[in-house]
Amino acid sequence: MKSQIVLLCGALALVGCSFYARGPDSYREAVRGMLETKRPDVEACYKRSYEADQSAQGRVIAKFDVEPKSGKVLRPEIVNEGTTANEALKQCVLSSLEGLTLAPPDQRKGEATFTWEFAR
Numbered sequence: 001m002k003s004q005i006v007l008l009c010g011a012l013a014l015v016g017c018s019f020y021a022r023g024p025d026s027y028r029e030a031v032r033g034m035l036e037t038k039r040p041d042v043e044a045c046y047k048r049s050y051e052a053d054q055s056a057q058g059r060v061i062a063k064f065d066v067e068p069k070s071g072k073v074l075r076p077e078i079v080n081e082g083t084t085a086n087e088a089l090k091q092c093v094l095s096s097l098e099g100l101t102l103a104p105p106d107q108r109k110g111e112a113t114f115t116w117e118f119a120r
Contacts, residue, residue, distance in 0.1 A: 021107040030102060031066065031112050034073075038096045045092035046118045049085075057120060058085035060093045063113040071105030073097055085118060 022030060049056040061083045064076040076097040078090050085093075093116060102110070 027106060027108075027110055030106075031110060032114075034100055034102050035097075035114060038100065041096040042093055042116060045089055045096065048092070049089040049118075050120065052088070053086065056086055056089060057118050058089070059083055060085045060090050060116045060118070061113065062094060062097060062116075063111070064097060066102050066106065066110035066112065068107055068109045069105050071102035073100040073102075079113065082115075089118065 021027075046056070059082060061079040061081075062076055063079055065074045066072070067074050076094055078094055083090060
């Protein structure tokens with residue numbers, strides 16, 4: 001049985017605009033692309049969670065900031081309201097966000113909320 005992982009873009013807000021920068025749709029797609037680079041890590045998170053508990057499934061919602069000019073992902077955290085996955089899966093997805101950098105960086109700060117859906 002193949003697992004299904006769906007990445008949903010919740011919200012992406014842009015703050016400030018003193019230099020040329022991506023528009024909201026372009027920024028959203030760039031952040032989604034950055035997160036897609038971690039798909040193998042997130043899939044491994046789900047695989048480990050499922051192997052430990054075959055009823056493992058659910059939703060993980062995370063929010064984070066994207067630092068202007070450097071593109072670094074800052075302050076990733078789980079949004080508990082709406083997140084239904086077990087603690088191990090939540091923490092594994094959260095750790096997969098560490099060290100991510102948007103390239104090329106943007107001149108504006110981004111605030112993002114993304115949702116991963118896990119099901120068998």
